[in-house]
Amino acid sequence: MHYAYISIPLTLALGATASMPADSWVFGNSLFYLGPPTGASITKATYSLVPPDVPSGVKVSKPSDQVWVSVWVGASSTNGDQNANLYQPLLNWSPDQESQGCSANNTEWCVAASTYTPDGQIGQTYVPVPPKTNLDFEISVENNKVYQAVTMNGQVVSQQSDALDNGLKYLYSSNECYTGSGNCGVLQGYKITNLTVTLSAADESFGKTMALYSSTDAGFATTDNGKTWYTDYVATQEIDFDSSSDASVQE
Incomplete structure (x- = not known):
């Protein structure tokens, strides 16, 4: 499986596309984008999410060339460098x-700890x-490693550790689809809740770096003079991956 890694601001700046071609990566335009802090790095991010209903209106022409949809929040040292x-x-x-290596039925989502690296996806x-x-x-x-953990019903169901390439400066969300031989359909809006971001040192201006694209939040604030930041939620909008007003094809 392939996961595109892009600069979100660049993708949005490309604007609406006339169509969503086959075998392309399409990104929904409802997300948050956070960073970088001044004189600090991100040392921890925690959040919760109840997956929306699975996408509707999806059709596939060739079973060997499947559509897939991915929802994620990611952290990186850059705002989109593929290296x-x-x-x-x-x-x-x-x-x-x-076909994607998951035993779920098609009314369920699948979840896994995962990292994009320049040498490929590790998950x-x-x-x-x-x-x-x-x-x-x-x-x-x-200790120069990045740890991921996913917990469901009080149990850790997926975890992974990877080398830290550089200090983490950015945290952002994405709704991504690979069109395969079909179309990606409609993804309902959802909430990323209890989003907490901890910095290595206080940055009282960090909250000003929170950018919301076709989404809303409950206010991103600190109670310890800028080292820990919190919002009750970031709420995304419904995305029609097949509409150029809701999504953009990666160039």
Whole structure:
């Protein structure tokens, strides 16, 4: 499986596209984008997410060339350099889950700790997620390693550690689709809740770096003079991956 790694601001700046061609990566335009801090790096990010219903209106022409949709929050040292790691626990769905290495049925999402590296994607085995199940995520830095953990019903179901390539400066979300031989359909809006970001040193201006694209939040604030930042939620909008007003093709 392939996961594109892009600069979100660049993708949005490309504007609407006339069509969503086959075998292309399409990115929804409802997301948050955070960073960089001044004189500090991101040492920990935690958040929760109840996956939305699986995408609707998806059609596939060739079973050997499947559509898949991915929802993620990722942390990186850069804002889109493909030569840098992106630590991105993944929620993934496909009409044919087995083709993506997941034992879930097509009414469920799959989840796994995962990291994009310049040498390819490194990820754990997908775990099925029953509908309406809350997931807790953690991305943290310790001893020059980045640790990911996904917790479901109080149990850690997926975890991974990778080398830290450089200090983490950016945290952002994405809704991504690979069109395969079909179309990506409609993804419902959802909330990323209890988003907490810890910095290596206080930055009282860090909250000003929170950018919201076709999404809203409850206010991103600190109670300890800039070292720890929190919002109750970031709420994304419904995305029609087949509409150029909601999504853009990666160039």
